[in-house]
Amino acid sequence: MSAELLTASIFSVPVLAFALGIIAALIRADLRLPEAVYQATSIYLLLAIGIKGGVALREQSLFEILGPVGATIALGIVIPVLAFFILRAMTRLSRVDRGAMAAHYGSTSLVTFTVALVYLDAMAVSYEGYMATLLAVMEVPGILVGLLLAGRQSRHTSWATATREVFTSRSVVLLVGGLLIGALAGPGGYEKVEPFFGALFTGVLALFLLEMGILAGRRLGSVREAGWGLLAFALLFPLLAGVLGIFAGAAVGLSQGGAMVLGVLCASASYIAAPAAVRLALPTANPGITLTTSLGITFPFNLVLGIPIYWAIAQAVIA
Amino acid sequence: MSSSRAKIKCLTIVAEVILEQRILDDLRACGARGWTVTSARGAGPQHRQISDFEGGNSRIEVLVDAEVSERIWQLLERDYFPDFAVSAWLTDVEVARPDRYETRPN
Numbered sequence: 001m002s003a004e005l006l007t008a009s010i011f012s013v014p015v016l017a018f019a020l021g022i023i024a025a026l027i028r029a030d031l032r033l034p035e036a037v038y039q040a041t042s043i044y045l046l047l048a049i050g051i052k053g054g055v056a057l058r059e060q061s062l063f064e065i066l067g068p069v070g071a072t073i074a075l076g077i078v079i080p081v082l083a084f085f086i087l088r089a090m091t092r093l094s095r096v097d098r099g100a101m102a103a104h105y106g107s108t109s110l111v112t113f114t115v116a117l118v119y120l121d122a123m124a125v126s127y128e129g130y131m132a133t134l135l136a137v138m139e140v141p142g143i144l145v146g147l148l149l150a151g152r153q154s155r156h157t158s159w160a161t162a163t164r165e166v167f168t169s170r171s172v173v174l175l176v177g178g179l180l181i182g183a184l185a186g187p188g189g190y191e192k193v194e195p196f197f198g199a200l201f202t203g204v205l206a207l208f209l210l211e212m213g214i215l216a217g218r219r220l221g222s223v224r225e226a227g228w229g230l231l232a233f234a235l236l237f238p239l240l241a242g243v244l245g246i247f248a249g250a251a252v253g254l255s256q257g258g259a260m261v262l263g264v265l266c267a268s269a270s271y272i273a274a275p276a277a278v279r280l281a282l283p284t285a286n287p288g289i290t291l292t293t294s295l296g297i298t299f300p301f302n303l304v305l306g307i308p309i310y311w312a313i314a315q316a317v318i319a
Numbered sequence: 320m321s322s323s324r325a326k327i328k329c330l331t332i333v334a335e336v337i338l339e340q341r342i343l344d345d346l347r348a349c350g351a352r353g354w355t356v357t358s359a360r361g362a363g364p365q366h367r368q369i370s371d372f373e374g375g376n377s378r379i380e381v382l383v384d385a386e387v388s389e390r391i392w393q394l395l396e397r398d399y400f401p402d403f404a405v406s407a408w409l410t411d412v413e414v415a416r417p418d419r420y421e422t423r424p425n
Contacts, residue, residue: 280337
């Protein structure tokens with residue numbers, strides 16, 4: 001991996017804002033994004049990605065995206081199963097905690113995906129416009145498979161309730177809604193909102209990442225409690241899942257950029273949709289474990305090192 | 320001017336915000352006719368919540384007669400106390416216009 005690739009990921013404003021957030025948390029600075037601003041920026045990011053992806057989706061024939069969507073669903077099922085069994089070998093976690101971890105790692109991270117797009121854009125690398133569709137597809141199966149693997153735990157959460165909660169989660173509603181808005185409005189309609197949803201996007205992402213950095217920084221203290229097995233899992237599993245995604249992307253004919261983004265979708269762990277669903281469906285799982293690994297270890301790793309690594313691998317795999 | 324007053328129960332529940340809707344549905348099912356919800360922050364002994372992402376806690380106050388408060392309390396003990404970060408306390412209060420808080424006939 002060249003120094004240039006690494007520099008492009010580390011010295012982007014959103015990633016630096018994330019680092020500032022971590023430092024602020026470590027020195028216990030009096031810094032938090034107000035709750036309403038945090039909620040608003042996450043809605044903005046989800047909607048912006050959905051709408052932009054929807055505009056691109058309009059240009060595609062259904063036939064073209066069938067392969068990539070099918071591959072994404074398959075990966076969304078295979079990855080949590082892999083995570084579940086690898087964790088059994090590497091850690092002493094209970095079945096419920098492994099199921100919770102599988103749900104987090106089987107689902108995906110909007111912000112990691114977004115930073116990967118910003119990274120490719122900065123290097124003027126093209127990728128398929130329908131990647132946001134794959135993001136929306138990837139959100140759901142991993143969580144459900146993880147809950148299934150954990151076994152039915154909550155006495156009062158039926159499968160129907162858990163499934164409804166996943167499908168009606170804010171991220172799924174906004175992504176799918178955004179895709180529809182974009183597809184219906186088309187390029188002409190998008191042009192009118194581009195100054196808000198396009199031009200401001202990276203700035204808002206930086207603000208959001210500042211807050212993510214603060215939250216991740218607070219989790220760093222508990223990394224030591226997680227143990228070596230979990231630490232190794234949180235660093236190595238993304239690489240395995242990422243490589244799997246890149247090869248799957250290559251197999252269904254994605255470009256270098258597209259395969260890299262699919263790799264990122266597989267490598268990243270959810271820390272917004274999955275925690276809420278898991279908390280309700282698996283109340284005995286320990287959220288400290290899942291959030292510390294997904295947010296405190298895997299997320300920063302992907303942001304700084306993972307993204308350039310996946311790009312290098314995608315370049316090597318796809319000529 | 321005559322005023323009607325009566326002693327009833329005020330049940331206060333502080334819970335992870337992701338539980339809010341579920342608790343409110345349960346309150347209605349137990350016969351409560353209204354409630355007040357405010358956002359809350361704080362710390363508890365369990366530290367098992369994910370509130371960093373989902374906006375802290377909700378403080379739910381509900382004014383009900385003794386029978387309904389007992390029904391809600393049993394439900395909290397069964398469905399919430401074992402697995403979730405939930406605090407609850409019951410106080411005697413005196414309210415004006417007590418008919419507002421009478422149990423809705425089912």
